Amino acid sequence: MSIATRIRRVGLPRLIVHISVLFVVLLWLLPTLGILVSSLRDKDQLVVSGWWTAFSSSSQTQALRLADPATQKQEGDRFIIAGNVFENGAGGKVSAFGVRVQDPEAFPAGEAADLGDGESLVINEDGTYQYSKNASFEGSRAKRVYLAVATPPIFTLDNYRTVLASEGIGQSFVNSLTVAIPATVIPILIAAFAAYALSWMKFTGRSLIIAMVVGLIVVPLQMSLIPLLQLYNWIGNVFGVPSKTYAGIWLAHTAFGLPLAIYLLRNYIAGLPKEIIESARVDGASDFEIFVKIVLPLSFPALASFSIFQFLWTWNDLLVAMVFLGTQKDELVLTGALNALLGSRGGNWEILTASAFVTIVVPLCVFFALQRYLVRGLLTGSVKGG
Known part of the structure; x- marks a missing residue:
């Protein structure tokens, strides 16, 4: 079959889309593969040759x-x-x-x-x-x-042993998990309850609350960070609560993530079939039972799509972590530890690449585990509303 026949059968616009997607995938995959290969190479070989030569002498x-x-x-x-x-x-x-x-x-x-x-x-x-x-x-x-x-090519795990042990990345890895997991779960739980209320419960001021949520999405983090920090410090001084705690950074990430979470989940939940909700109410189910037994299982794609975004934001965050958690060595998250390594070990590529891959491996696992729900949750939530 000739190339022209293949193009006519597939269709030129569709072929262009396939080529564009392949280009984007390669553009994203090659740097990641380069970091992984470089992090496993012997440091002497890494200095004198590029990662693409790693499998040859x-x-x-x-x-x-x-x-x-x-x-x-x-x-x-x-x-x-x-x-x-x-x-x-x-x-x-x-x-x-x-x-x-x-x-x-x-x-x-x-x-x-x-x-x-x-x-x-x-x-x-x-x-x-x-x-x-x-x-x-x-x-x-x-x-x-x-x-x-x-x-001959030499591959070793010594770079990771050095990074996780002597360079303090291991503790920073634990710190990042301690920050990211609760900072992802808390806003999802709160937003799910709020989204159900704004979708299926009738009360005064519902439209105004929805408008406020949409307006809060466009507020830049940098603009609200200082007022939020001042309020947090004032509460800490009044009630005698330490300022540099995990609870503080969890609340900060929750505050910044809630508007988008409520907006996405509300649009998705409002698009669920009305007949299901009404049938459950006719059968005597309370709002809480409807929410737990019907709405949450049906809303899993939207919950998964937002959890990907929220986890990536909190995992890759540096500014909020430095402000609310601190900059001491035992307080640094992975992004902060990697930033410190750039200053102290900027010439040691084997250390930097191993640290970088440790930083991205968890978001990659989360994305690939939930990516099948990402497009479904976003598209459904963006075109349906109540």
Whole structure:
């Protein structure tokens, strides 16, 4: 089947959509894959080559000196110094060598190089070498050579051990979970009750409350953060409550997340079939029973879609965590700890990539676990209303 026939069968607009989606997926996937591969690589290989070369041998230039001239042996009319360039425990495969820093790959491995003045040097792929001369080496210094060494790919979990243990990321990981999980569950619980009330319970001022909720969605976090902090500190001073607590940051995230949560859930719940609610009331069910036994199970897509957003916001938050939780080492969340590492370990890419992947692995798991409900919950909540 020709390409033109395939395009006609699929349809050009649909084909463009498929290509665009594939491009977006690759654009998102490649950096994530790069972080994961880099976090598992040996730090020496990570410095000299990109992550896309991780599964092939990498070439590095090394400078070293051959064995001491005192180890020379005479064979016939020539004096020979022999050994192995990997005697210090290093490994790899020599691809080329040279005797000048300007040309470290002047001679292929295994080929005898004529260095002039009766000197000859050959270095094999396995690192064995033979340096010979038609006169004694006595009184001369050890010969300096340069090697192009191809080393096999090395993957290790040491980067993660370092990050989770000595760099304090482990404690920050626990802190982030302690912040994100309650800060996701609390606003969902409150918003679900409020959304049901605004959808199916008739009371004075309901329309005004809905309008206020919609208006609060557009209030920037940065604008309301200082007044909220002042109110929080005032309450703490009046009642003698410590200012830097998890309860404070839970309440802050709940306040910032409630307007959108109520709006999304209210639109979704208001779109549920009216007959189901009325039948339950005819059967004598109370509002609480209707909410728990009927509305909540049917609203799971909307609850899941908002929980993804709320969890990602709270997990990736830095500003609110620094304001309400603090900046001490044992108080930092993952984003704060990663920000501190950028200042102290900015040149250690193996540490930064491992820390970054630890930061994104939990949101990835949450997203992939709930993503099938995301589009259904958002689309249904955006087109239905009561």
